Amino acid sequence: MPHLLVAISSHGFGHAMQAILVLNALRKRLPTLNVTLRTQVSADFLASRLHGDFKLLPHASDFGMYMHSAVDVDVAASAAAYSKFHANWSEKVAVEAKALVATQADLILADIPYLTLAGAKRAGIPAVALCSLNWADIYWHYCAPKARQIHQQMQGAYQSARYFLQAEPFMPMRDLDNTRPIGPLATIGINRRISINQQLQLNPEQSLVLIALGGIKMPLPLQDWPKMPGISWLVPAAWQIQRPGFYTWESLNLPFIDVLRSCDVVITKPGYGTFTEAACNGVAVLYLEREDWPETIYLETWLKKQARALSISRPQLEQGTILESLKQVLAAPKPKPPSATGAVQAAELLLPLF
Numbered sequence: 583m584p585h586l587l588v589a590i591s592s593h594g595f596g597h598a599m600q601a602i603l604v605l606n607a608l609r610k611r612l613p614t615l616n617v618t619l620r621t622q623v624s625a626d627f628l629a630s631r632l633h634g635d636f637k638l639l640p641h642a643s644d645f646g647m648y649m650h651s652a653v654d655v656d657v658a659a660s661a662a663a664y665s666k667f668h669a670n671w672s673e674k675v676a677v678e679a680k681a682l683v684a685t686q687a688d689l690i691l692a693d694i695p696y697l698t699l700a701g702a703k704r705a706g707i708p709a710v711a712l713c714s715l716n717w718a719d720i721y722w723h724y725c726a727p728k729a730r731q732i733h734q735q736m737q738g739a740y741q742s743a744r745y746f747l748q749a750e751p752f753m754p755m756r757d758l759d760n761t762r763p764i765g766p767l768a769t770i771g772i773n774r775r776i777s778i779n780q781q782l783q784l785n786p787e788q789s790l791v792l793i794a795l796g797g798i799k800m801p802l803p804l805q806d807w808p809k810m811p812g813i814s815w816l817v818p819a820a821w822q823i824q825r826p827g828f829y830t831w832e833s834l835n836l837p838f839i840d841v842l843r844s845c846d847v848v849i850t851k852p853g854y855g856t857f858t859e860a861a862c863n864g865v866a867v868l869y870l871e872r873e874d875w876p877e878t879i880y881l882e883t884w885l886k887k888q889a890r891a892l893s894i895s896r897p898q899l900e901q902g903t904i905l906e907s908l909k910q911v912l913a914a915p916k917p918k919p920p921s922a923t924g925a926v927q928a929a930e931l932l933l934p935l936f
Contacts, residue, residue, distance in 0.1 A: 585615075585685075585688045585689075588605065588618065588619050589691070590623055590693050591694055592646075593645070593646030595623065596855040600712060600714070602628070603768070603922075604747075604929060606925065607926050609634055611933060617632075617636040618636065618685060619637070620641050620698070622640055644696065647720060652796055652851050653875070657724050661724070664721060664725065665732070668735060675700045678701030680705075681701070688708075690707055691709070691932070694711055694715070696711075696716070696740055699740060700742060703739075709743050709744060710745050710931075712746075712928060713749065714749045716746070716758075717736060718736035719757075719876065721733060723876040741758055747761075748762065750766050751854075751857075762931060764931075766923065767854075768855075768862035768922040770863060771840040774834075778836075778844055787812070790815075790847075791814070791815050791908065792816045793818075793848075793850075794838075794856055795870075796856065803900060804823050804825065805824075806902070813905075814828075814829065815828045816829055817830060817831070818830065842863060843864075846866060849867075849904070850870070857884070861884075862919050867891040868894050868904060869892075869894070870895075870899055871894065871895055890915075890916060
């Protein structure tokens with residue numbers, strides 16, 4: 583039975599979403615595939631999206647960037663953590679290689695822990711990277727030019743992979759020559775709007791807006807937002823909002839992707855998973871401006887070609903002064919949703935490596 587070890591960054595949910603979509607496509611072609619997930623993403627989230635059984639190793643081989651909030655990078659803490667992480671780099675790679683050998687994996691897929699890729703190279707286990715970005719480019723954007731050696735070690739690890747599968751929309755990664763572009767990664771949901779309207783006793787003429795800021799906590803002061811007639815809201819239960827017209831999406835007992843597909847608009851931060859899934863499901867997007875994050879320009883350029891999308895400022899989001907933006911994005915012409923072809927393309931590239 584072929585055994586695939588999948589190492590997943592725990593920086594939000596986007597990396598897990600990408601990897602799981604590829605795994606689901608791969609399992610359709612290789613039903614006997616044995617899957618081990620090595621990550622600190624919650625078991626509940628993984629089980630809600632991954633088809634079939636899996637073994638979970640709750641371990642993190644990377645940390646991405648430390649964050650003050652869902653959109654604010656703690657640059658100083660991140661730079662200090664990378665300096666500490668790389669202080670004994672060769673020893674870390676050796677320990678990682680030993681741990682990977684112990685899993686008896688035939689192939690390793692990393693989205694996008696670079697230490698795992700370096701360890702796989704040391705252990706002689708074939709490995710593939712998958713993502714729309716890599717931590718070397720993100721690190722260099724915030725920490726250059728003070729730590730060139732660290733950046734070179736990160737780049738070397740990504741270069742050691744058999745392929746780096748770049749999921750559209752992706753950052754260019756011009757320093758790597760093992761990249762293989764693939765299409766967007768997204769799940770297509772089922773529109774449950776009629777049943778949601780019935781369950782929540784909503785007027786079908788109202789707009790339904792989902793607020794989803796990803797896997798990093800960033801609660802909004804929704805209690806203080808102005809009233810916006812004609813709009814109902816779906817928000818995370820963890821925010822504990824007690825206000826007429828606001829409902830928790832978890833109370834619907836539906837897969838999140840079906841909730842997203844059933845809404846008119848999603849309000850989010852720039853992030854791969856929500857952007858691609860909103861576009862591929864035909865949902866309009868209001869997204870928070872995030873000019874400092876280097877991936878943003880590539881994400882928003884793609885999104886504005888594929889979906890109805892507008893950016894809003896941080897004060898607009900925090901104060902709830904978004905009614906005109908909502909009206910504008912809903913009135914825009916609705917383009918044909920893009921096809922989510924990336925998972926199948928990735929699976930076809932991975933199959934021969936077993």
